[in-house]
Amino acid sequence: MFKQFTLSLMAGAGVYASAASAHFQMLYTPELLRDSGGQITLKLPFTHPSESGHVMAVDPPQAFYMVKKGKTTDLLNSVKPAKWTSASNTGDAYEADVRLRGLGDYVFIYEMAPYYEASEDIYIQQITKSIVNVGSLPTDWNQDFGLKAEIVPLTKPYAIYEGGTFTGVVRSEGEPVPFAEIEVEYVNYEPDMATNGFAQEAKIEPPADAFITMTLFADANGTFTFGIPKAGQWGFAALGVGTDTEYQGKELSQDAVIWVQAHPVN
Numbered sequence: 001m002f003k004q005f006t007l008s009l010m011a012g013a014g015v016y017a018s019a020a021s022a023h024f025q026m027l028y029t030p031e032l033l034r035d036s037g038g039q040i041t042l043k044l045p046f047t048h049p050s051e052s053g054h055v056m057a058v059d060p061p062q063a064f065y066m067v068k069k070g071k072t073t074d075l076l077n078s079v080k081p082a083k084w085t086s087a088s089n090t091g092d093a094y095e096a097d098v099r100l101r102g103l104g105d106y107v108f109i110y111e112m113a114p115y116y117e118a119s120e121d122i123y124i125q126q127i128t129k130s131i132v133n134v135g136s137l138p139t140d141w142n143q144d145f146g147l148k149a150e151i152v153p154l155t156k157p158y159a160i161y162e163g164g165t166f167t168g169v170v171r172s173e174g175e176p177v178p179f180a181e182i183e184v185e186y187v188n189y190e191p192d193m194a195t196n197g198f199a200q201e202a203k204i205e206p207p208a209d210a211f212i213t214m215t216l217f218a219d220a221n222g223t224f225t226f227g228i229p230k231a232g233q234w235g236f237a238a239l240g241v242g243t244d245t246e247y248q249g250k251e252l253s254q255d256a257v258i259w260v261q262a263h264p265v266n
């Protein structure tokens with residue numbers, strides 16, 4: 001109740017909770033672990049998923065592709081504009097329909113255009129990865145793609161129990177990034193694939209603002225582990241770990257993002 005109140009207050013004043021919540025480039029489909037292939041839709045809003053925060057308009061992505069059994073398929077042409085609605089606004093976003101054929105891992109890599117964050121006077125560019133598996137057959141999930149900013153999973157990101165852990169390594173062009181700062185957010189408002197927006201109701205109630213975006217640091221080898229308390233999708237963003245540090249004369253934070261999904265224990 002209190003949180004709802006402060007959120008609407010801040011929205012009314014045109015002030016956004018950039019200190020309390022992190023930007024996350026979503027690459028969302030409800031099930032990262034599927035029984036069969038077929039067409040899936042990926043929703044691509046740039047937003048604040050743990051608090052259904054504002055949706056930010058970004059230029060079309062610089063790259064979007066998938067890798068399956070080592071083969072890369074360009075998906076940039078399948079990206080189309082779509083709106084996304086949060087508790088704060090309805091904003092411009094993107095989505096893409098993709099067909100999955102056969103068993104294995106489909107590694108989706110989405111490189112958004114740099115976004116100018118006025119409140120910090122910097123550009124932000126996230127290189128986002130999400131891995132969809134069909135039929136529990138592992139193929140490509142733990143590949144290091146040598147991206148400018150990347151989180152390479154050491155845990156299968158689609159086969160984690162609620163109460164389990166996720167371990168990843170922050171890398172930049174294959175090199176570990178020691179002591180990288182990582183922000184963690186829960187997709188706390190269920191994305192509605194039909195209406196293009198977050199649910200009204202939160203799934204969990206963070207006990208304090210410090211839980212809206214959680215922060216941890218990688219160790220000296222760029223490795224981190226996070227215990228996942230709740231089923232659903234969780235995003236990890238390693239901040240400013242990329243090779244590019246400037247865009248149009250301003251500081252650029254080139255972040256590595258990965259999405260993982262935990263399943264309930266029944």
Ligand SMILES: [Cu+2]
Pocket residue numbers: 016018023047054056
């Ligand atoms: Cu923002």
